[in-house]
């Protein structure tokens with residue numbers, strides 16, 4: 009594999025997370041990928057011409073897309089900080105991690121609790137290619153990376169890297185930001201999330217975000233741009249979002265517009281609902 013994305017995947021595999029014998033999938037630079045579109049819109053450099061073209065179309069359809077993506081990162085920072093600093097969580101399973109973008113989940117969690125342990129999961133080969141940057145744990149903590157698909161929760165749960173890193177008898181925060189809209193209803197995202205929660209002990213958390221067009225009566229438009237680029241994209245209503253949290257106790261303030269979730273310390277005024285259209289919540293497993 010070569011390319012501006014990171015060069016050939018060779019060198020010392022001296023960190024936990026990638027098996028030296030693992031076959032590394034090729035990065036396909038001929039079709040756009042969601043991780044690289046997101047990276048481009050957030051100002052990253054790990055993207056290709058096809059991704060930039062798809063991003064331009066999506067931003068033309070929804071001029072607020074960059075604001076929404078920045079707000080998703082801000083949400084992730086607030087939620088992970090709350091989980092580590094306020095809820096006392098020391099283990100994280102982050103699915104749909106994306107290309108490394110500092111601060112990453114482990115940097116936020118370990119700033120509050122240096123011993124925090126984080127397993128990252130993504131199904132995009134380019135994220136695997138850059139996973140080294142996700143594996144810069146504090147000396148007291150651990151990070152690991154698994155190349156896998158959210159739609160195969162049992163594969164994730166059986167992976168030795170997960171089992172070596174996380175203690176499934178102690179609370180774990182499952183974090184899924186900016187991913188569920190890429191899983192169409194026919195792939196049963198609710199069943200997938202519920203299977204993962206079922207494997208976690210009492211006192212675990214789900215922190216989750218999902219784009220909606222509840223605030224755009226005429227439709228935001230970027231869903232069509234993604235689909236025309238060959239990437240599934242599904243908005244969900246508040247009720248459909250609430251189903252992800254079935255059986256969990258909602259942490260106050262419950263289901264919120266993502267830019268409003270515990271956002272008192274963010275710059276005010278917060279963006280309008282029509283600029284950030286996405287729901288967010290944290291639920292606790294009783």
Ligand SMILES: C[S@@+](CC[C@H](N)C(=O)[O-])C[C@H]1O[C@@H](n2cnc3c(N)ncnc32)[C@H](O)[C@@H]1O
Pocket residue numbers: 042043046080081084103104105106107129130131132135156157158159184185186187190191
């Ligand atoms: C928009 S990025 C979000 C990155 C990060 N979680 C954040 O919120 O900033 C979406 C990520 O989800 C990954 N993804 C999409 N579908 C996935 C699936 N079925 N399984 C695992 N990862 C997936 C993409 O490869 C991409 O890296």
